[in-house]
Amino acid sequence: MQIGIVGLGLIGGSLGLKWRSQGHQIVGISRRADTCTRALQLGVADIATTALTALKSADVIVLATPLSAIVPTVEQLVPILHPETCLTDVGSAKAAIVSAIEALWPNFVGGHPMAGKAESGIEVAEANLFAGCPYVLTPTVSTPQEATACISELSQSLGSKLYTCSPAEHDRAVAWISHLPVMVSASLIRACLQEADPKVLELAQQLASSGFRDTSRVGGGSPELGVMMARHNRAAVLESLAQYRQQL
Amino acid sequence: MQIGIVGLGLIGGSLGLKWRSQGHQIVGISRRADTCTRALQLGVADIATTALTALKSADVIVLATPLSAIVPTVEQLVPILHPETCLTDVGSAKAAIVSAIEALWPNFVGGHPMAGKAESGIEVAEANLFAGCPYVLTPTVSTPQEATACISELSQSLGSKLYTCSPAEHDRAVAWISHLPVMVSASLIRACLQEADPKVLELAQQLASSGFRDTSRVGGGSPELGVMMARHNRAAVLESLAQYRQQL
Numbered sequence: 001m002q003i004g005i006v007g008l009g010l011i012g013g014s015l016g017l018k019w020r021s022q023g024h025q026i027v028g029i030s031r032r033a034d035t036c037t038r039a040l041q042l043g044v045a046d047i048a049t050t051a052l053t054a055l056k057s058a059d060v061i062v063l064a065t066p067l068s069a070i071v072p073t074v075e076q077l078v079p080i081l082h083p084e085t086c087l088t089d090v091g092s093a094k095a096a097i098v099s100a101i102e103a104l105w106p107n108f109v110g111g112h113p114m115a116g117k118a119e120s121g122i123e124v125a126e127a128n129l130f131a132g133c134p135y136v137l138t139p140t141v142s143t144p145q146e147a148t149a150c151i152s153e154l155s156q157s158l159g160s161k162l163y164t165c166s167p168a169e170h171d172r173a174v175a176w177i178s179h180l181p182v183m184v185s186a187s188l189i190r191a192c193l194q195e196a197d198p199k200v201l202e203l204a205q206q207l208a209s210s211g212f213r214d215t216s217r218v219g220g221g222s223p224e225l226g227v228m229m230a231r232h233n234r235a236a237v238l239e240s241l242a243q244y245r246q247q248l
Numbered sequence: 249m250q251i252g253i254v255g256l257g258l259i260g261g262s263l264g265l266k267w268r269s270q271g272h273q274i275v276g277i278s279r280r281a282d283t284c285t286r287a288l289q290l291g292v293a294d295i296a297t298t299a300l301t302a303l304k305s306a307d308v309i310v311l312a313t314p315l316s317a318i319v320p321t322v323e324q325l326v327p328i329l330h331p332e333t334c335l336t337d338v339g340s341a342k343a344a345i346v347s348a349i350e351a352l353w354p355n356f357v358g359g360h361p362m363a364g365k366a367e368s369g370i371e372v373a374e375a376n377l378f379a380g381c382p383y384v385l386t387p388t389v390s391t392p393q394e395a396t397a398c399i400s401e402l403s404q405s406l407g408s409k410l411y412t413c414s415p416a417e418h419d420r421a422v423a424w425i426s427h428l429p430v431m432v433s434a435s436l437i438r439a440c441l442q443e444a445d446p447k448v449l450e451l452a453q454q455l456a457s458s459g460f461r462d463t464s465r466v467g468g469g470s471p472e473l474g475v476m477m478a479r480h481n482r483a484a485v486l487e488s489l490a491q492y493r494q495q496l
Contacts, residue, residue, distance in 0.1 A: 247435040
């Protein structure tokens with residue numbers, strides 16, 4: 001099968017490594033020419049280029065860009081592709097993206113492989129990143145059954161555990177377990193850094209126990225990721241945040 | 249040196265094992281006769297009894313009971329001890345306890361060894377529990393210098409890192425790094441369990457990532473511990489909670 005991957009970071013790079021090892025032909029697309037060079041060196045792709053037109057005969061295309069670039073990428077792909085091409089994405093928020101893409105390209109099934117690392121980028125990609133991790137697919141009533149079957153098979157070939165639910169159910173579940181913890185944790189770090197007494201702040205940093213390190217870990221990551229989560233999963237995050245504040 | 253330890257749980261038991269291995273004579277006190285028997289079997293103490301009167305010739309006494317039992321224990325000890333006996337405690341909140349004990353027994357220095365385990369009780373005590381962990385002492389203007397010197401030396405002999413600050417500074421620092429994370433984390437668990445849609449709740453539990461597990465870990469412990477923290481470190485916890493809510 002010829003599989004196109006748009007976005008050659010940790011997720012896109014790892015997908016390329018694994019599927020290429022299974023004999024699929026991988027066409028990798030990156031905005032940056034030097035990432036394309038690295039993709040070829042690392043064995044992530046058979047062909048790597050900055051031109052989306054290289055995807056015109058792909059059987060499957062995985063959108064593995066940052067969340068905000070997914071729908072604009074599909075808009076650019078629409079005039080290029082033949083209608084049999086099956087699209088999927090790896091975005092961590094689904095409802096808004098799925099409805100936008102379905103309107104542009106019906107042969108699409110939303111996806112979310114729930115694997116990651118502290119580091120990002122193609123340099124840390126690895127073929128077994130998804131082994132044992134959840135891979136959520138979010139087909140809707142209008143998703144072609146063949147598209148769901150095709151992406152199910154590809155995702156399971158990664159060694160991941162397949163879950164299927166609606167885009168809205170996905171977004172509420174990840175609001176609880178992923179987006180809300182990031183906000184809770186980031187707020188903890190920021191509140192602590194506002195301590196007015198420098199001696200207390202220094203002492204807190206010296207004494208910081210494993211309890212603090214664990215609770216604050218996920219909040220210490222990229223601020224952009226938090227903003228993206230809040231923007232693309234706004235309704236579900238706001239609802240879970242309201243219930244959280246009440247508990248607190 | 250003869251060292252009395254009141255409360256033979258994880259902390260009291262571990263102190264006994266370590267100091268006894270250094271040649272000190274350990275008198276262990278527990279409310280429960282079977283814990284005294286185990287203390288002797290495990291090598292935690294040379295003498296172990298339920299009677300506080302066994303402490304009448306102790307050089308140093310460590311109060312290692314739960315927070316709420318520390319001051320009542322000192323009240324019972326006052327008529328028994330000779331004035332040279334140096335008292336210390338291991339409570340995780342200091343200001344209220346230190347001022348209450350100083351009024352009863354001037355020869356006292358507050359302490360807080362910041363070591364622990366998921367399990368509690370004498371069965372999991374170990375001599376090296378404190379190695380590399382912070383041990384905070386909170387002397388005040390009225391603490392005798394010899395008392396501070398004596399407890400400093402004993403705590404450093406555990407291999408721990410000694411920090412000294414005021415009781416109020418201690419309480420603000422631990423509110424940030426220990427008490428607040430427990431509340432933040434417990435609220436996250438409770439808010440999530442209130443999800444009304446059983447399918448979303450089930451999905452959330454299946455997908456729960458390391459981010460959620462880390463952020464919710466410290467909140468999953470004993471509810472009594474959280475209540476004790478909130479009661480004994482009320483002012484500092486409320487202040488940090490207010491700043492946290494504002495950040496959120």
